[in-house]
Amino acid sequence: MNFTSLVFNRILSRKQVVHCIKKNIILSNSLFKLHTRKMSDKPKIIFVLGAPGAGKGTQCEKIVDTFGFKHLSAGDLLREERSREGSEFGALIEDCIVNGKIVPVEITCSLLENAMIRTKKETGNNKFLIDGFPRNEDNLQGWQRQMSEKVDFLFVFFLDCSEDLCVGRCLKRGQAGSGRSDDNLDSLKKRFNTYMTDTMPIIEHYQKLNKVRKIDTSPGPDEVFKSVQTALQQAHDEKLF
Numbered sequence: 001m002n003f004t005s006l007v008f009n010r011i012l013s014r015k016q017v018v019h020c021i022k023k024n025i026i027l028s029n030s031l032f033k034l035h036t037r038k039m040s041d042k043p044k045i046i047f048v049l050g051a052p053g054a055g056k057g058t059q060c061e062k063i064v065d066t067f068g069f070k071h072l073s074a075g076d077l078l079r080e081e082r083s084r085e086g087s088e089f090g091a092l093i094e095d096c097i098v099n100g101k102i103v104p105v106e107i108t109c110s111l112l113e114n115a116m117i118r119t120k121k122e123t124g125n126n127k128f129l130i131d132g133f134p135r136n137e138d139n140l141q142g143w144q145r146q147m148s149e150k151v152d153f154l155f156v157f158f159l160d161c162s163e164d165l166c167v168g169r170c171l172k173r174g175q176a177g178s179g180r181s182d183d184n185l186d187s188l189k190k191r192f193n194t195y196m197t198d199t200m201p202i203i204e205h206y207q208k209l210n211k212v213r214k215i216d217t218s219p220g221p222d223e224v225f226k227s228v229q230t231a232l233q234q235a236h237d238e239k240l241f
Ligand SMILES: Nc1ncnc2c1ncn2[C@@H]1O[C@H](COP(=O)(O)OP(=O)(O)OP(=O)(O)O)[C@@H](O)[C@H]1O
Pocket: 050, 051, 052, 053, 054, 055, 056, 057, 058, 059, 075, 132, 169, 170, 172, 173, 217, 218, 219, 220, 221, 222, 224
């Protein structure tokens, strides 16, 4: 690739910059700045939101396999913390989980940040799918305070599915032995209520910022993944990651 086409392509990859340096091609200041901004070392973040049972965890696992992101589920991290011996938050977390309430952001955000730091250190992976977060205004504000300057936020995947289908999936998951204390009708009613009153406004907030990629998750998992893949490929082509 010659310099002119690099310029026309506007955004340079690391390989292309190395090529320019080796060939003594001088990058203009603005192109160099553009390059360094694109290659920022900050973690790349995609939030994954949707109703309980919409298929967030299922799609995240598929994305991990194909696109190399690390999947961090806020719910899984909270369940892990609840079960950790000596945790001072165990009872609070369990109360929130069973009653569909949202755990205070200081706890959830710290668990997420620690998991990101650990992942980067242990594997070098710096691209994260954050599943089930931010779930309410407290989550959003806490994230902005603690994390927004430290990461490159890309967009929100909004996995959209009817309540009937979602409830059916969660009940089936419970019957299949998920062991989750909230895969029952009583908890699901509360979780859906919280989803509608607390989480939908967060999705709408990102929609206003044009940061939402919405996926219909009513078809089967493989069919849904085709749409997810298309959206991610597009984001990749836009050089978001
Ligand atoms: N597209 C799909 N069609 C049918 N079943 C699905 C689909 N996606 C996921 N499931 C099943 O539905 C259940 C819930 O899926 P999953 O755990 O991925 O949802 P979730 O959005 O992460 O739920 P939660 O918020 O409750 O953790 C699982 O048993 C999963 O196998």
